[in-house]
Amino acid sequence: MQRGIRAKLVRGCVALSAVSLIVAVLMAVDPEPAAVMLGITLGSSLSRSQLGHHGRERLQALGLLPLLGMATIGLGMLLQLQFVLGAAVYVLVLVGTVLLRQTGDLGRRFSSLAATSFLAVLFLPGGAGRDHGPVLAVVEPLSIAVFAWLVVTAVQLLAQRLTVLPSPARRPTVETASPTSPPSNSLRPSSTTRSALQLGVGLTLAFVIAAAGFGDHWAWVVLSAVIVAYLPRGRADAVSKGLHRLLGAAAGSVFALLPLATGPGDSTILVIAALSAIGIGLLLREVSYAAWAFGVTVALTLLDRLTGQPSPLIGMRLIEIAIGVTVGLLPVCLLLPVRTTDVVRSRLRPVLAAVAERLAAADPSAQAAAQRRIEADLRELDQAGASLQEAARALAIVRRPPPEGAQWVRNAHTIATAAIDSTPSAGDELSQAVRDARRALRDPAALGSALSVASRLAQR
Template sequence: MRRPAKSAVGAGRGLALRRGALALLATAIVVGVILAVDPEPAPVMLGISLASSLSRSQFERDARGRVEALVLLPVLGLVTMGLGVLLHDVFWAGAAVYVVALVGATLVRRFGEIGRRISAIAGTPLLAVLFLPAGAGADHGPVLAIVEPLLISVLAWTVVTIVQLPVRVRGSDAQRRRLSTAASPGVAGGAAAHPSAERPGARPPARRLSATTRMAVQVGVAATAAFVVGVAGFGSHWAWVVLSTVIVAYLPRGRADAVSKGVHRFVGAAAGSLVALVPLSVAPGFEPLIVACILTAVGIGILLREVSYAVWAFGVTVALTLLERLGGQPTPLIGMRLVEIGVGVAIGLLAVCVILPIRTTDVVRARLVPVLAAVGTAGRRHSARAREGGTTHHRGAARVLIRRAPPEAVLWASDAHVIAAAAIDGPAPGAGALRRALGDARRALGTPAALGEALRRAARAS
């Protein structure tokens, strides 16, 4: 069986490190500003989560996409602030609203690209409210409790945009091609941009729920079970169960992606829980050392997040464990923490893999739709924008795969990589054989048995 070239794997890791370095720079600036104004854990952690998330989701966005994020973030921030108040004061009402919000954020993906952007942006505040229920500025009165999170959202967006803009402006077409096509089909990524697992504009088969609806059912059942099990089994420490469940059930697309995310989540969190014991044992009362360890762990997680999600889970777990000590937790509950994370991951995986499951091959086929469409447009018009769009969507198709993914999906993504690169390098309007082969591949998207051979012919024609 053909395997992705090692050079592509190495290039993908280089891209991940470059993007991680930009995210780390943006986050460091945001944290520095917040520390100078309000050096409290809640605003700092909110700034970290927003800056790191925006650094990933906004890297490929055009001006319209970035403005959408700027408008949506404050609105979502206000909604999640109210949700945090409910979780704190009327827990079960807050839990019910939280589940409804997750389901709604999933269902909105059916409304095309704008829906998928809203869903992706909503993930950060919905996760942040679980470990920051009081919110930034809550200790400074009701006015700052509303204003400060909104200001932090605008600050994070502004800094991320300023840090990324020179890279985008300086990048030539060739550089953008390298950045876009370097991702390896053998590594599962995160949730920066989450295309829906259904073909845009396609009608689902009769008597079969759409992929978006199935994902909404999965996340609704998983989140409900996580709240019930978390409270019944772990009392006031329920948040770790729900957080792990949402990461596995809401962020990934398809079973393989969920399994990969769950394994990375548990391994990274286990390592982070153990490493957090070191500063707590060496200098349990020395707050400057603990703060330095928090920032270092988060920095490592941001830098290497796109190389492996396990590193991000490691950094966040170290930070949250040490924050609990700063917040007055007498002893780190490492054993309970690992059990809670394991239970949350298990709930998320059961929901994704058992309740109306979505096959990985279906996800990859759906993500190949915009790849082939954009490549075909590039061939006819030789448009730089269309070519960049094709390789961007191709990386989305590649992200879903793990090392032991279904062999046919691995080959599909590998051939798509060759086709997208050839469309960028080749002369306009492209070889006739390639255009015909692309047409055959697009027609074969609805027939998995014929798709592999059609893509192979298109790759040869490239």
């Protein structure tokens, strides 16, 4: 097994452990499906967004969770009472959270946390605690959010103490401009502004098509559009997530027929099947997004039966998902698209900076700190370039060269490995090559050759 896949499975096991604890407590306290599913989604999201964060960053997330909770409660009620107004507010809120990414670390953290919360509005329209009165309709979701944060934080800190997860890397206190930021005299909007515009167009189309064509089952169209337009990093990542979403949902919809065939009265089998599917999705989420789409689709399909909601035919659900994916992808691919290679370039910047620090570090503590930064930044780079790596594997079948961004990621790993090992024979030359690569970040053509030179030096 490759080291990268092993690390992904380890992170999946840690996330699964945290979510299992959350589910166990919620099943004992309030076993209603909405509460349990909210705990699962928040636990899964926090397991990813809080990974590698320090105490201050974790406390900031805790402070943001109540704000997100109140916003999602209000959005859910508005969508139920005034659908058209609720849809308009939903689009504006999500576009606003995307624009917040360009305000700094806190804005990016808020946008990341908001993703799952606003997705939960779509597949949990009733909300946790809604059946217990207006007070618990507000208190219970907020309590579940805080509880999920506590469990995820405790499990991750324990995993770091046991060296199952690496310790978080300290970040520089001063943020510099991204290498992909447009020049001040450029009329082309920033990548964040373009992403917000794409999301607004895609979501608006999704709401209109879903309401006009699918009535009460509108949520699956909008949910799929949000996944491919809000979450991805660039055009290729959006296409990859769309395909994974479609394939995983198709497999999950078909698989859900097996427990459903046992009869509507056997709720125990349905609960076990739903939780097992979610567990598989959590474990394999970082290996393949299709696994997460599979688990969530199985769980939500069974949730419809458990709550007595009318469920559409499997074929109709797949049509809804396919339309949502298509509607979400069209503006991402055609309306001022954000190239995934540009996203990869922005993720290369901190990697190369950490490599330079590691090569220049003299004392062991500085070397260890730089190494932790390299490992954390490489994980971000791998996530940004995952879709390009998939494309490279597909092109290899027909003996075509990989996308340039995929080669950049491979070269970055080679350079980072050599920096961590501190090969003395190539130390000075490698340091100079890394400095050249950092200067070439603004020019994709020069960057490829600079990284190739550094990679060859690293392999000496």
